Amino acid sequence: MKKEKAIIKKESWKPGTVLAPVPPVLVSCGGTRDWQPNIITIAWAGTVCSEPPIVSVSIRPERHSCTIIKATGEYVINIPPASEAKHVDWCGMVSGRDVDKFEHTGFTTGTSLKVKSPLIVECPINLECRVKKTVALGSHVMFIAEIVGVQVSKNYITRSGRLDLERCGLLAYAIGNYYRLGPLIDHFGFSVRKRKKKRLKR
Amino acid sequence: MKKEKAIIKKESWKPGTVLAPVPPVLVSCGGTRDWQPNIITIAWAGTVCSEPPIVSVSIRPERHSCTIIKATGEYVINIPPASEAKHVDWCGMVSGRDVDKFEHTGFTTGTSLKVKSPLIVECPINLECRVKKTVALGSHVMFIAEIVGVQVSKNYITRSGRLDLERCGLLAYAIGNYYRLGPLIDHFGFSVRKRKKKRLKR
Numbered sequence: 303m304k305k306e307k308a309i310i311k312k313e314s315w316k317p318g319t320v321l322a323p324v325p326p327v328l329v330s331c332g333g334t335r336d337w338q339p340n341i342i343t344i345a346w347a348g349t350v351c352s353e354p355p356i357v358s359v360s361i362r363p364e365r366h367s368c369t370i371i372k373a374t375g376e377y378v379i380n381i382p383p384a385s386e387a388k389h390v391d392w393c394g395m396v397s398g399r400d401v402d403k404f405e406h407t408g409f410t411t412g413t414s415l416k417v418k419s420p421l422i423v424e425c426p427i428n429l430e431c432r433v434k435k436t437v438a439l440g441s442h443v444m445f446i447a448e449i450v451g452v453q454v455s456k457n458y459i460t461r462s463g464r465l466d467l468e469r470c471g472l473l474a475y476a477i478g479n480y481y482r483l484g485p486l487i488d489h490f491g492f493s494v495r496k497r498k499k500k501r502l503k504r
Numbered sequence: 505m506k507k508e509k510a511i512i513k514k515e516s517w518k519p520g521t522v523l524a525p526v527p528p529v530l531v532s533c534g535g536t537r538d539w540q541p542n543i544i545t546i547a548w549a550g551t552v553c554s555e556p557p558i559v560s561v562s563i564r565p566e567r568h569s570c571t572i573i574k575a576t577g578e579y580v581i582n583i584p585p586a587s588e589a590k591h592v593d594w595c596g597m598v599s600g601r602d603v604d605k606f607e608h609t610g611f612t613t614g615t616s617l618k619v620k621s622p623l624i625v626e627c628p629i630n631l632e633c634r635v636k637k638t639v640a641l642g643s644h645v646m647f648i649a650e651i652v653g654v655q656v657s658k659n660y661i662t663r664s665g666r667l668d669l670e671r672c673g674l675l676a677y678a679i680g681n682y683y684r685l686g687p688l689i690d691h692f693g694f695s696v697r698k699r700k701k702k703r704l705k706r
Contacts, residue, residue: 310612310625310626310657310658310659311657311658311659312614312623312625312630312655312656312657312658313655313656313657313658313661314617314653314654314655315654315655315656316654317556317557317631317650317651317652317653317654318557318651318654319551319554319557319651320583320629320631320654320667321527321529321549321550321551321559321581321583321631322527322583322629322669322674323525323527323674323676323685324526324527324550324551325523325524325525325526327523345551346550346551346552346553346554347523347550348523348526348548348549348550348551348552348560349521349523349526349547349548349550349562350548350550350560350562350641350644350646351548351562351641351642351643351644351646352521352548352642352643352644353642353643354519354642355519355520355521356641356642356644357523358550358552358560360551360552360553379523381522381523381524384689387689387690388694388695389695391690391692391693391694391695391696392695392696394692395693395695395696396696410512412514415516421514423512423514424512427522427524428514429519429522429523435639437637437639437648439552439553439558439648440553440554440555440556440558441553441554441555442552442553442554442558444552444553444648446639446641446646448519449519449520449521450519451516451519452516452517452518452519452520452522453514453515453516453517454514454515454517455512455513455514455515456512456513456514456515457512457513459515465522465679467524467678467679467681472524472525472678473689474525474676474685474686475692476669476674476685477667477669478691478692479669479688479689479690479691479692480688480689480690480691480692480694481685481686481687481688481689482686482687482689483525483676483678483683483685483686484676484683484684484685484686484687485683485684485686486681486682486683487586487589487675487681487682487683487684488589488593488681488682489680489681489682490593490596490677490680490681490682491593491597492590492593492682493590493591493593493594493597494593494594494597494598
């Protein structure tokens, strides 16, 4: 018997950027002879391919970091802890043309292994990225980049060598708001694994 | 005086898809004469442009939904509540070639206003998308699509006409795990707004 469902009515809204949650990351760039290190906050970021691992970040062309990344072809995605939410918000509000964001936030520049852009030491996960393709899309330019290096803060690695994501305390962005990442529900594939277990019991 | 910092050491990891959190969404497609409605779970999804609002979803070419979206040029991103985590996981584990996922999950097909693909009524936010550009990238094909319609479940809209995101109870995906979205930290721009208030007090 099909269970009776509550009737859910829909309201039509103007098309807008309501996909959620998305990762509010600190993108660091520059660090070459011509370009001082800079930081920009980006929520229009995502994974776009598994093998090779590829990400994309979208930036308005008028932003200083857009000019830097166009010139250097590389950036680092630094995944911040929720405790840095205020710095994350601030790095998206001001321009690196006017202020040294590393100096102002107190973030420490770390050495990337595969790109010239410095990483942000205080972020538990750092993805070193090399641009493969640039796509102009209306208000934003999308930089599709291969992840060529990953660095992880040792203090978040468990004895078994895994990243302790709960201790990282990640940040999420959803329709104009910053949230903490909440409690774990389960692992990828749990719906099928549990089914298999039940079958074995029979 | 600069505060003393704890020394954070880094460990280098193999490049991988560790950007987090990302949105584990249900992408519905089909619903034409040639293609039955289908659902696929995608965590490689993101916003890539604000004006016009553009998103991307990446799918392995061998997946049934990849064939459907290539043929129809449209899809709906359905943002699921955490209470549907098991169905979300399951829709990524099985193929629409073998099973009717709407039937199996009990999800209700709703009528989209701008595309032929049905939306999933039980998801509080539905983005109707029309593909603008397809980019082949190693293991995945990226479908860059304009959001041409948005529908929101009325039961999550507050009296002031805003979406009550906390009540939606969204789901997040981070490095192989599903999480609930946690508590609100603050709104976009809070770092600058608070600064302004303090200045006014002086």
